[in-house]
Amino acid sequence: MTRHIRLAAAFCxxxxxxxxxxxxxxQIFESRSYDDNVANRRHTIARYDQPRGGxxxxxxxxxxxxxxxxxxxxxxxxxxxxxxAPVTGxxxxxxxxxxxxxxxxxxxxxTDSMLSPFPLWNDLTRAQNxxxxxxxxxxxxxxxxxxxxxxxxxxxxxxIEPSTxxxxxxxxxxxxxxxxxxxxxxxxxxxxxRLNADPNKPMLNRAVRQTYPPGxxxxxxxxxxxxxxGVVTDLDAATKSPDPYTLPGTSTTLTNEGDxxxxxxxxxxxxxxxxxxxxxxxVDVGVRNMSTTxxxxxxxxxxxxxxxxxxxxxxxxxxxKAQLALSSIGQYNTRATPLQMAMVAxxxxxxxxxxxxxxxxxxxxxxxxxxxxPGSRPVRQAMHPATAVQMKExxxxxxxxxxxxxxxxxxATVGGKTGTAQHGIGNSGTPYAWFVSWAQGERDIEPKVAVxxxxxxxxxxxxxxxxxGDAAPIAKAVMQAVLGS
Amino acid sequence: xxNAGTTVTADLPTPAVRLPRRRGIELTLIVVAVLLSVYxxxxxxxxxxxxxxxxxxxxxxxxxxLALLAHIAVRLRAPYxxxxxxxxxxxxxxxxxxxxxxxxxETPGDRAAPTQLVWSTLGVTLFIVVVVALRDHRVLQxxxxxxxxxxxxxxxxxVLFPAxxxxxxxxxxxxxxxxxxxxxxxxxxxxxxxxxAANRNALAYxxxxxxxxxxxxxxxxxxxxxxxxxxxxxxxxxxxxxTSLLFFGLFVTLLYVATGRTGWIAVGLLLAALGAVAVxxxxxxxxxxxxxxxxxxxSIDAGHGPxxxxxxxxxxxxxxxxxxxxxxxxxILIGFAAKSDFILATAGEELGLAGLSAIxxxxxxxxxxxxxxxxxLRDPFGRLLAVGLASIVALQVFVIAGGVTGLxxxxxxxxxxxxxxxxxxxxxxxxxxxxxxxSDSSRRQYDIEVAA
Numbered sequence: 001m002t003r004h005i006r007l008a009a010a011f012c013x014x015x016x017x018x019x020x021x022x023x024x025x026x027q028i029f030e031s032r033s034y035d036d037n038v039a040n041r042r043h044t045i046a047r048y049d050q051p052r053g054g055x056x057x058x059x060x061x062x063x064x065x066x067x068x069x070x071x072x073x074x075x076x077x078x079x080x081x082x083x084x085a086p087v088t089g090x091x092x093x094x095x096x097x098x099x100x101x102x103x104x105x106x107x108x109x110x111t112d113s114m115l116s117p118f119p120l121w122n123d124l125t126r127a128q129n130x131x132x133x134x135x136x137x138x139x140x141x142x143x144x145x146x147x148x149x150x151x152x153x154x155x156x157x158x159x160i161e162p163s164t165x166x167x168x169x170x171x172x173x174x175x176x177x178x179x180x181x182x183x184x185x186x187x188x189x190x191x192x193x194r195l196n197a198d199p200n201k202p203m204l205n206r207a208v209r210q211t212y213p214p215g216x217x218x219x220x221x222x223x224x225x226x227x228x229x230g231v232v233t234d235l236d237a238a239t240k241s242p243d244p245y246t247l248p249g250t251s252t253t254l255t256n257e258g259d260x261x262x263x264x265x266x267x268x269x270x271x272x273x274x275x276x277x278x279x280x281x282x283v284d285v286g287v288r289n290m291s292t293t294x295x296x297x298x299x300x301x302x303x304x305x306x307x308x309x310x311x312x313x314x315x316x317x318x319x320x321k322a323q324l325a326l327s328s329i330g331q332y333n334t335r336a337t338p339l340q341m342a343m344v345a346x347x348x349x350x351x352x353x354x355x356x357x358x359x360x361x362x363x364x365x366x367x368x369x370x371x372x373x374p375g376s377r378p379v380r381q382a383m384h385p386a387t388a389v390q391m392k393e394x395x396x397x398x399x400x401x402x403x404x405x406x407x408x409x410x411x412a413t414v415g416g417k418t419g420t421a422q423h424g425i426g427n428s429g430t431p432y433a434w435f436v437s438w439a440q441g442e443r444d445i446e447p448k449v450a451v452x453x454x455x456x457x458x459x460x461x462x463x464x465x466x467x468x469g470d471a472a473p474i475a476k477a478v479m480q481a482v483l484g485s
Numbered sequence: 486x487x488n489a490g491t492t493v494t495a496d497l498p499t500p501a502v503r504l505p506r507r508r509g510i511e512l513t514l515i516v517v518a519v520l521l522s523v524y525x526x527x528x529x530x531x532x533x534x535x536x537x538x539x540x541x542x543x544x545x546x547x548x549x550x551l552a553l554l555a556h557i558a559v560r561l562r563a564p565y566x567x568x569x570x571x572x573x574x575x576x577x578x579x580x581x582x583x584x585x586x587x588x589x590x591e592t593p594g595d596r597a598a599p600t601q602l603v604w605s606t607l608g609v610t611l612f613i614v615v616v617v618a619l620r621d622h623r624v625l626q627x628x629x630x631x632x633x634x635x636x637x638x639x640x641x642x643x644v645l646f647p648a649x650x651x652x653x654x655x656x657x658x659x660x661x662x663x664x665x666x667x668x669x670x671x672x673x674x675x676x677x678x679x680x681x682a683a684n685r686n687a688l689a690y691x692x693x694x695x696x697x698x699x700x701x702x703x704x705x706x707x708x709x710x711x712x713x714x715x716x717x718x719x720x721x722x723x724x725x726x727x728t729s730l731l732f733f734g735l736f737v738t739l740l741y742v743a744t745g746r747t748g749w750i751a752v753g754l755l756l757a758a759l760g761a762v763a764v765x766x767x768x769x770x771x772x773x774x775x776x777x778x779x780x781x782x783x784s785i786d787a788g789h790g791p792x793x794x795x796x797x798x799x800x801x802x803x804x805x806x807x808x809x810x811x812x813x814x815x816x817i818l819i820g821f822a823a824k825s826d827f828i829l830a831t832a833g834e835e836l837g838l839a840g841l842s843a844i845x846x847x848x849x850x851x852x853x854x855x856x857x858x859x860x861x862l863r864d865p866f867g868r869l870l871a872v873g874l875a876s877i878v879a880l881q882v883f884v885i886a887g888g889v890t891g892l893x894x895x896x897x898x899x900x901x902x903x904x905x906x907x908x909x910x911x912x913x914x915x916x917x918x919x920x921x922x923x924s925d926s927s928r929r930q931y932d933i934e935v936a937a
Contacts, residue, residue, distance in 0.1 A: 022887070
């Protein structure tokens with residue numbers, strides 16, 4: 001009997017070994033695939049089990065968190081939610097994340113392996129790191145000035161620092177409070193339904209995700225292309241420009257809002273925004289050179305990220321001459337985001353160099369140690385430095401004596417360009433008012449800020465002045481805020 | 486060097502009069518077991534609320550007093566007993582209470598730990614009663630037929646009561662529910678051991694020989710097969726497949742050990758395979774369990790979300806090597822059986838592979854100590870009873886742990902000592918008490934022989 005008891009005991013040992021081997025298989029070798037199963041809620045629970053890291057503006061967090069005591073525990077709160085919504089986006093238990101909350105999610109949720117001081121040890125213990133912070137490049141005063149300037153109107157503002165590409169302001173109106181979407185309560189559901197049904201699209205980030213016809217502000221690009229290509233060599237020499245201008249190959253004629261555009265030299269044509277001069281100029285420069293310059297400014301870039309993606313601004317590269325003429329004055333297929341037009345102004349201010357814009361200065365651990373500095377980006381030459389000098393002159397003239405006098409700041413050098421973009425069937429829609437500009441303070445060695453402002457529901461005064469009237473004061477307020485801080 | 490030989494002779498050990506009783510070791514281990522349990526209890530509170538739970542002192546004192554009383558009973562009435570058995574029982578029971586308390590925190594409306602504590606007290610009381618009242622295990626042999634009658638009565642009783650969660654294995658009296666099949670395990674083990682001990686020669690050597698199998702005469706084999714078929718049949722009626730599997734394994738193991746015929750194993754496996762296929766085909770409840778086992782994530786792919794087994798696997802996987810720490814896992818996602826059948830998943834998630842292995846090794850030691858007592862005993866009944874009780878623990882651990890880790894199809898069963906379930910805790914304390922008695926006898930008889 002003894003032998004058989006021993007054999008039975010051996011059998012029990014086998015059973016035990018089978019259990020241990022199987023447990024090892026699940027807990028060590030296949031644990032990763034189980035962890036990553038879509039139906040496993042542990043990731044979701046873990047992510048909301050600790051407060052998210054902060055998004056910082058001017059050293060202070062604009063986000064917070066609230067302990068809901070539920071399974072998905074910490075809900076995101078926002079300070080000045082509507083003001084920063086185009087930057088932060090929302091972080092919702094139910095509806096996911098957008099914008100910085102989305103693109104920096106690994107840092108904010110604490111899942112980025114870079115956050116761990118001891119990565120290997122954390123892998124072993126599966127400890128979760130506290131959420132890290134995202135330090136933005138935003139200038140609080142500029143952001144507030146832009147938001148206050150737009151007020152109840154629909155529009156957007158993008159401001160960048162020309163020499164670095166740091167985004168100083170990114171505003172879109174009407175806005176919404178992303179905090180209303182946090183958690184998975186019934187009120188979050190209601191807010192979601194209400195915001196999606198709102199015809200004013202408050203969740204649309206107009207500064208980076210909406211493209212508009214840039215209208216006359218695009219003349220900055222056309223002028224730069226003409227100077228770079230040598231089509232214009234003297235700013236004050238008369239051009240051969242009829243008024244009205246018949247679009248090549250068609251019987252359609254193009255007119256101007258004001259007088260004095262016949263054969264106008266580039267300086268005054270730019271100052272008074274002569275459509276006829278720039279349409280013909282674009283045709284003279286040619287599709288090749290026009291699109292090269294436009295793309296150097298950042299048009300047709302489908303991969304732009306700041307770090308969330310930016311809708312590509314477009315300049316059609318397959319145009320006939322009539323289409324090219326219209327495209328050269330920012331109509332037809334030409335479309336741009338406010339951020340893109342801020343880049344155009346910044347390129348002029350920065351000696352012709354385009355700095356890729358960025359919104360995240362650095363990411364840190366909770367304690368403040370830097371995790372990464374995505375900051376510096378590649379540089380592109382959009383135009384010759386000499387052309388940039390001439391363009392600065394042209395833009396300064398617009399503000400000192402042209403259509404953009406509303407943007408003038410005492411004691412500072414300001415360059416600008418107005419625009420009124422027509423749209424809708426037969427140009428029946430209320431035109432978009434544009435203003436792009438840059439400013440350099442008295443004691444600054446280089447321009448400090450470049451801004452683009454678009455106001456969708458500008459007063460229905462169909463003159464180029466509306467860009468100067470509606471958008472320029474907002475740009476001025478933003479520039480003043482930057483120069484003053 | 487010359488007087489080396491004489492030195493050796495002089496140093497020969499004098500025949501041991503008494504074997505070491507090792508009660509001090511037992512006491513030390515019990516203290517460790519209680520402290521570990523209290524530590525776990527505090528760890529849960531600290532993890533969940535940031536404070537030591539208010540009941541910690543009471544819990545520690547209660548568990549300590551129970552363990553101490555059991556220890557005193559062993560010290561007085563079974564002084565030669567194996568010193569590991571009782572501490573393992575205390576530690577597993579203490580850990581079970583911690584895990585149930587921990588899961589209670591997630592289900593504020595359904596607190597199971599206080600009830601479990603009451604049942605544990607009952608279990609330890611039964612342990613003390615058995616250790617004190619049962620002076621010699623051979624007495625049980627006389628009550629073999631009483632035991633089998635009681636076992637069959639207990640097994641059939643739940644048929645009269647309504648089914649709970651698809652199984653008809655509970656009886657409810659007042660606020661308490663009892664699972665009589667649990668008690669039947671021990672009674673049936675006693676009967677099998679007694680019957681086989683009495684008839685082993687007839688089983689092994691009488692009757693006709695068919696191929697390599699020595700068939701016993703129907704007169705000897707008939708009654709025991711009838712009892713076994715009856716119990717398994719009842720359990721299948723009640724849909725308690727885990728327990729029927731356990732009885733089957735117990736029966737085959739004891740038959741093999743008693744007769745020494747390997748052929749019985751072959752017959753057992755063949756019958757088991759036939760039975761499994763038949764039940765798996767015909768019984769929809771079992772069929773779905775087998776399907777779940779083969780395809781644990783099918784319900785996810787079908788868009789119905791994870792089933793219990795998938796949730797259990799997620800919990801084990803989430804534990805990894807070292808676990809999330811007590812109180813920090815999410816095994817509550819498993820759902821309604823988290824505190825009972827799936828309690829091991831909580832251990833796996835919060836204590837990790839390290840803790841799970843420790844638990845398996847504790848069970849392994851318990852089984853090994855049972856087998857060791859069986860090997861050391863001289864009387865066939867005692868040997869078979871020890872092997873039977875140890876096998877019950879081993880099979881039960883394998884069936885339920887294998888089920889929740891996806892090794893074998895899932896059958897609802899209670900993890901000994903760990904899982905929520907009053908009948909189970911009481912039964913397991915009875916098993917440990919019998920093993921204490923058996924190990925005491927085995928070492929006491931050795932003591933006497935050496936002394937003589």
